Amino acid sequence: MTKDSITSNVNKLLFLIEPKDHSKEQISTLLKANPQIKFVSLMGIDLGGNATDEKIPTVAFLEDLDNFLVNGVQTDGSSVVLPEIATLNNAQVDIIPDLNVNWFVDYNFSHMDADTNLPVGTLRIPSFLVHDKKRVDSRSILERSIEHFKSTLLELLKDHPYALENIGVSSFEDIEKIVFTAATELEFWVKTPDDRTSVEQLSTSQVLKEQYWKRTIGPVRTAMEQSLLFLDHYGLVAEMGHKEVGGVKAQLTGDGRFSHIMEQLEIDWKYSSAVQAADNELLSRDIIKDVFMYNNLDVTFMAKPVEGVAGSGEHTHVGVALKLKDGSRKNLFSPKDMTSDFMSPVGYGALMGILKNYEVINPFVTATNDALNRLKPGFEAPICIVSSLGYAPDVPSRNRTILIGLIRDMTNPLATRFELRSPNPTSNIYLVLASMYQSMLDGIKCALENDKTCDELLKELSKPAEAEGFYLEKGRAYRSEKDVFDDYTEEERNGLFGIPPKTVWENIQGFDSSIDKKEVLLSGGVFSEAILNSYKEAILSQWATELYNRIVPNNVNFVRKCQKVHNGEYATDLDLVNWEQINYLRYSLMKDRLNKKCLFTKLRDSIDKNDFDTASELQIEMRSKVDELKELYSLYKRNLF
Template identity: 55%
Template sequence: MPSEIKFLPLDNLLYVIKKENHDFEYLKTLLSNHPEIKFVSLVGMDLKGNGTDERIPIQSMLDDMESFFSLGIQTDGSSVVLHNIATLNDAKVIILPDLKVNWHVDYNFGHLDHITGLPIGTLRIPAFLIHNNKMVCSRSILKKAVKRFKNNCLEIIENSESLKDELGIKDKKIKTIHMTSATELEFWVQTPEDKADEEKLSTSQTLKEQYWKRTEGTVRTAMEKTILMMEKYGFEPEMGHKEVGGVRPQINVSGKQSHIMEQLEIDWKYTNTLQCADNEHFIRHLVLDVFNSHGLEVTFAAKPIEGVAGSGEHTHLGIMAELEDGTKVNLFAHKNFKEEYMSSIGFSSLMGILKNYEVINPFVTSTNDALNRLKPGFEAPVCIVSSLGHSPEFPSRNRSILVGLIKDIETPLSTRFELRAPNPNSNTYLVLASCYQCMLDGISKLAGKYSLKQLEAEFSKKVGDESIYLEKNREYRSEFDVFEHYTESERSELFGKPPATVYENVIAFDSYPEKVETLIEGEVFTKAIIDSYKTSTIDMWINELRGRIIEDNMNLVRNCAKVHDDEISDLDIVNWNRINTLRWELMKDSVDKKSIFTNIRSQILLNDLNEVSNLQKIMSDKVKLLKELYLAYKKNIF
């Protein structure tokens, strides 16, 4: 942030208004005492996870709070991603404030109020998007999923003596169920205009030169300021540290750091599920503001640099019951914590995610960039498989699986699942909503209906074993390193072949109609919502492929130019001929033959999306080979 920030009385600023303090009279008094808060912004989340952001003078809200909070404001549906819902001839969308979550104040430290000398603030209020009297946004879907899960799960437990016995609450009454979530935010920072040296970054990663090392200089300052600001907002940060990617910065002639390129992670405490997603959205903007103010660019891209570790956002899911006497019980944890991996509810929930993951995955991985991250060799999951650990008493953390049990033998209340596939641009609202819908599917069909040993056997089944819930010709558990222990063909045979393109992923909504029904149970998702999400995802895939990926690859092909002169070997000639053949295949048209780039564009115009997807895979393989060959070719030139 600007240097003058250290002179500002930051402790006097208002950072958060808790959900229990949304009384109108209290708000008027509170905001009147903070004249630096000049604006209010209603943050509605569309189906791609984009938040609305507008500047409404705060006095407009204060003058008629009852109307403001009951009617909200209007926007044009073209400004949000609601394909096939808010159409050109039916575009009215209402943004309605949510009074039941915390609100935070977003400060512009580059714009000071001339009267108070304090930074100008905008009160950001999470909101719902409403079209034709129906909630159609990501936040509303998650809210409905949470409500349905709590009600149904509570009813299932109350009607099952065996489940209550497993949890150690046989003679006790449950007051309510709490659903908690947390995310781990990874991101890359760099000084503007600096270009990545993929080979140096890859070598540094292999040597583990950056992971958990001491942060230095500007990066250290920005991280520390971010964590301190998170404390002021009440996010309860747990740590910030270097991740595996990055190279050491350089010191320029003026004594300042340059060529900064580092991967970082910041974590904070779990909270209830909807608040978790809201907090993450705000913290991302906080990270951007702080690091940008120090001259550092931030990217939340899942795979900003090919051949180097991408950025994940591991997502944690937990369920807890609060009893009438005030005690809390983790619903995944068996009362015999050291003797059993988890309860029947835990096994059922985990199997619900695994069985239905094909329709969760489109919400987790919806971009070309995200799929580039999910490849073997970078500790990112590549197939639908889970892990429990080698024994209940000595649980392990298998970092090669999709979703696994996190269990600390000394703290049963912390038992939870970790989904490792999300990335910083995943729509956390829809990821959580789809996971809880599928977890409830497993609970409703398995928990209390089968013994704990039957459920553990079902979870650990082998390919071809008869099953009661999971698919017969699949396996779902491995305690091995999935990347090293199995070949690619073995992984596909055991755990299913992962989608290679955005289209292959999102088309699961058509390929697995019975699993889509799991999402729309209780009208949490609707067919219209899923159709809208699918349409927008395909639209973004096509536009990025045509307007960015092909254009970038064309520049790459042009840059792979001949550099050898008279001092060449036969190897140089062989390498160049292979390179030039690839260049022609990718980009050069002739009268009789079209290049891969041209064919992709043609199939897009014909709307043959399956062929576009196939051609994209061919293009990706050839571009990867071209880069490898050109690097080897240049290394052999004097």
């Protein structure tokens, strides 16, 4: 299979089946007309954000199509992340097709169909996971949040018509429906397999911005262009692809190939409805990974694949609009006069809801050790619960240091939206959006039920930390037009915007330490106690397992590599002092004694005892000491011949 053949037969391929074509007759017609589609897979999304994938022969699918469309297939609960829901004595989970979104055909360009000379395809059908007749999957939670938001907001708009007047709608009767839009920006790292580049080189290139928005070349350019073209075939409508800040210049070998590729890229596509946007996110990752692999390149969607260098984010955009009966649309966040107000009352309420309730959104946004490694001061990392509006309504903000920004186009009110900057490519975007919608609705309800004007809401959002608010908490500030990292000390940031969690354990405690905020998630039956407990169990199990079996062993290996390399003839007093400091850290980290355990052993013991408070504290201490050891060992070796 040549690289050119990836795109040579695309016009002969079926890429998606839209909702309008989900009748039994049309599905059968399309699949029979495309015999290269050999398999069907029902794609349910569990609480861990994992998509199920099974190979059902298309022939078998068509023979029992009526049953498949209604009842789907069954699976064992051990194959999906639903702890405490799909238990050993009640493990059956049904995977039921969703007939209201696009179905995608996933092609294997390494496997050609002998009869058609086309790549073998698998029709992937986004689906629901049903346990005990209840939908318990991530997609269902997002759908429930949308329906709850719609019904509640319509009642609020009916009872408080001033909110409609503010966006230029004269009557509640003019409304046809509420429309949700969402989109993500996907950042990722690409490299040639097995190649390594020093952190110093990557860091230097980043500071000098040698790669940012530069022209792509060689196989990276080819893979980027092919990815953008494939996204269009799947209806995602690619908007742009470009280099991000991370990476170094590739090397051209004597035979005309490129080696030592290490670059950070970003690909964006057009917004869609909320559930479709989340489905598109999963599809796009598969497309990008496959296409780059065909070009002999590795792709990682880790949030922080290289310590000390910019991580990969997945900025998430959300908007809400009214579709009116005359066919026009009105953005619910945009005021009637864009030059007089930043937002409408609905917009202010929505933004304040996210900010106030972020402690129960963050567990879905940042759920892994890798994700938390990205959220550190610097690299434009959004660690503080704070927003920016702009210095005046006619001067849109582009503050990149805040958690969530208000995006406005003065010439296009329909473009007004929020950009949450904290998600990363491993975030479960279904649950991120669902928790955002629940939080937005909480803020909107408070704003409208109190008949707050734009001026009153702007004052609330801009209040000093010590001021009492009618909705936002005393002791916290929620708006800043300053650079959060350069214009405040760490102590000032923590005092104004709250102390950010340092571990997964600290982050997941938001469900238990903020009971009133957890109630926001439970409102309308969108989430349930069982789902939150299941999610919490899944994330903590993953955190503890990775800590015990990967992070600690990796640190052990590093400590062992920190060997004494100086000799008496050339060693200086500085070398001796440096080595003593290094050796002290090595012993404290991993050397047990009869009457004293090292940090690594104490950390493992605390996990064995399920003492996660202690494990979390020791993880923070371990990270600090290992970072110190890395710095000391680098300085030590730098001074040796």
